[in-house]
Amino acid sequence: MEAVAHGSCDVRFAPVADRFAEMLTHDDGYSAQLSIRLHGEPVVDLAGGTYLAARSLTGVYSVSKGVSALVIAHLIDQTAIEPDRVVSHYWPEFGAAGKANVTVRQLLGHQAGLPVAARRLSLDEVLDSRAAADVLAAQRPVWRPGTAFGYHALTIGVLMEELVRRVTGTTLQTVYEAAIRGPIGADFFLGLPEIEDSRYVPVDDPKPTAAEVAELAARPPVDALQEAVFSNVDAPEDRSDRGMSTNNPLVRRAGAAAIGGVGSASGLSQLYAAALGTGRVRIAAPEVFADMAQQQSWGTDRVLGVPNCFGMVFMLPQPRMPYGGLGSFGHDGAGGALAFADPTSGLSFGYIPAPMQYPGGADGRSIELARLAAHVVNHA
């Protein structure tokens, strides 16, 4: 059996490793990294399948948002950002067109009504997000702020980046590198240095089954807002080196806050372990994370059209995606990667499958592995 995972696993977490091995055994095309820490100590560190090795780095799409949120947490911890202030306190232009009363808390909870820029953006405008931020600041929200929320799939990154720029004078990526990634030594980058390109494994297209393709074709027509959100950037939709994935060197070099992160599962569990206050590097006080993990948004996501649940930036466990215990915070990504921390159990979790899973987002495998790990801790 060649498909089983390689790496290390604390004996207590053998049920997790066993299940992961089963998954690999039963699906030749499946490859993944799985890294779990308990109170900061590595307890599962495995890679399996032919696609990803232990040292591989790859793009994780929206899992990047959770990592960018660590920068926000750090700035809240320093009181550089205060969540209950209006955004225009930091970013005066943002107050235009009915947004004067929008708070940082609402902005970060996907409530500001800016899931799509009023005009199509070039890829350059997304990567150096100042121009994109100008567009968003000037426009009328799609919904009246405070009446709805919806996944700001790309724009939450633009908004975080501009907010950080206004309060620090530098970029979110610079703060991340200086205050978080560097000190921790985490194997996860917002802006992959060229020297690490040798470890980069391209993201590949998901391979839906015939049944999934049929199910997709039978769906009702896509909502106008959803369509606009997911075609807002003038770039190829494929995984080419000119598209909007990290396969494009410009994207992975820029490390866009919403979708440009590149790293390993181990890097992700390292970061979320630090968020739990383990290790030497303080990202933010537990109270800051508890505040960011308080539910701000719940109901039917106006963009995605399904139930969803957000704190500030972070996704929270919810019926559709019960990945951690109450109080957990994290983010999933297109293709199936998932990373989160659970302050109650002390677990931090990083998981990256390849090729990308269909339909994407936290899927049955990641959820099952996360639940098994929680079960180990809760029944120890």
Place this chain on the structure above:
Amino acid sequence: MEAVAHGSCDVRFAPVADRFAEMLTHDDGYSAQLSIRLHGEPVVDLAGGTYLAARSLTGVYSVSKGVSALVIAHLIDQTAIEPDRVVSHYWPEFGAAGKANVTVRQLLGHQAGLPVAARRLSLDEVLDSRAAADVLAAQRPVWRPGTAFGYHALTIGVLMEELVRRVTGTTLQTVYEAAIRGPIGADFFLGLPEIEDSRYVPVDDPKPTAAEVAELAARPPVDALQEAVFSNVDAPEDRSDRGMSTNNPLVRRAGAAAIGGVGSASGLSQLYAAALGTGRVRIAAPEVFADMAQQQSWGTDRVLGVPNCFGMVFMLPQPRMPYGGLGSFGHDGAGGALAFADPTSGLSFGYIPAPMQYPGGADGRSIELARLAAHVVNHA
């Protein structure tokens, strides 16, 4: 082939005409008018089937609400109505029973909690809506204003009519005739003159299939609120000349803002073209329509029990009803009529099927025709 459509079609929009002809060919019992304008210029003007001719006028139920909303837009444009004022500023009695803080914006977004009058209304009280307005003004909202929204199927008309009466001293229908319909010469009436009765084609009952009847019978019992909303008027529910349809001369003469409009598809596309600022007649500035097309209400409609989405009065495109691009505004009606404008593409759309379609509201045909028209424009 006799069932195909008659009229004119710009060659670019041939795919729309072809699909419409197919629909007519494959369903002997289907008849409809379809009128589409692009930046005000007619590009599709067709009628097909044995029921409706090009010059026919018929009742369109709630499509009337969108037409009445043009009057509201006009009064907002004139600053006679300011959406963020409380309703009781214009209509002091409305402030009773916990409604003192309800704004015009909330009222028009189906949020005031008044989808049903506290007592059963006579048809007279609906047609001359002053008495109905008095009842609504005095009553406690079904829900605490600001906590929910639900389709005010009939009462949104009463509320619009009273608001217009308070700010202008005259009726919504009079303002419509003088400031909108007359100047535009639109073939759509809120209050059909007797002289036009010769062109009036009665609305008929929808003909559900056996499967649809079975599906209806298998549904859970109707909610108490929904039941109350749809039995709030003491009038026959049928299409007789004493009932609440425009087949009753009293109803079509009064042109009740919520359900009493009578006209042609061409009239509807004329009106929505004017809303886009084409032609000589200014209804309101683009900013007014953009404000009215901003989403105010989203979620599960408390009355209808399904997801729904409103701006001020206007329905907005949504997952269940993706009829236009982002920023579109319009309204559908029982029986299947649909009319809207899309400021981005420049399309205005009017569509009236007959007999009434089951289950009513924008249906697969209208949505498909609207999407085809948008496709033509976006891929020109």
Place this chain on the structure above:
Amino acid sequence: MEAVAHGSCDVRFAPVADRFAEMLTHDDGYSAQLSIRLHGEPVVDLAGGTYLAARSLTGVYSVSKGVSALVIAHLIDQTAIEPDRVVSHYWPEFGAAGKANVTVRQLLGHQAGLPVAARRLSLDEVLDSRAAADVLAAQRPVWRPGTAFGYHALTIGVLMEELVRRVTGTTLQTVYEAAIRGPIGADFFLGLPEIEDSRYVPVDDPKPTAAEVAELAARPPVDALQEAVFSNVDAPEDRSDRGMSTNNPLVRRAGAAAIGGVGSASGLSQLYAAALGTGRVRIAAPEVFADMAQQQSWGTDRVLGVPNCFGMVFMLPQPRMPYGGLGSFGHDGAGGALAFADPTSGLSFGYIPAPMQYPGGADGRSIELARLAAHVVNHA
């Protein structure tokens, strides 16, 4: 035929009695009490099946919440509690951790974000709820108050009890006994006296069918919040005399506001008849009940994951549970008991099935019986 019901029934309500008899005839294992009053006069008073006799008392779980809400109504009527005040006006410690602006109205509408105590509670801490109240007062809400609601299955009782303690200096149960149960002579207890134990029939486990068991097993994993809510108390989950049901003498003696009520269907219809202002005992003015029956919370319940609808404490009729006409208020309970009043029709309704029904809450039988009773009144 031995399974038919015994008792009395006004001839007008024969259709209700007939249907109840049919239900009993077609299910040997079914037993129930059914008591309906019209403007306070008993019109149906039946018991059938082998489990519950006319004089039996049993536990009704969350139906208790509606009875406890009568105490709240009484205190609002006396202006001892004002719904629009912040909770911390009465209970200063409650203002901690972001709850300073939470109103009594929000608290009672399941909106405060406190469906689960921050630590596991002992059964003692629930029964004498002061310690549990301290925990809840100190903690950060799960969701930002005002952004969501969710069934506070157990904690709504703790919160009501502490609120009553703060404004009266005594317990909710004492006020209930002195001001409501005693004067009315209602056969329903919050705190069953030992002398009544001889009439107590134990609650039993529901008996799901094989299909129901399969359906349950096929469900998605339970949400973290829901899991926390329903495992928040350190007590056996079974129906033993040490568990959290009224089979435990400590529970039925304490009469916990959320789940500890014991009585008969007749007692329930008596209480709700009194809420309608029939009889000599005034619980509260009709306006107080109208205010409490105004919808405060609607949408997808964050805890239960299904649509739900609350006024203050009371459940309201809704699509999932259309038990009464618009304006009705009441509560259902695990196991299938249901009690409510309908101010429009004048009906008050009490129903207790045994053994507990699966999946619990108002089920098809109670809803059908309630609708039949309403039909009798509305078509008299």
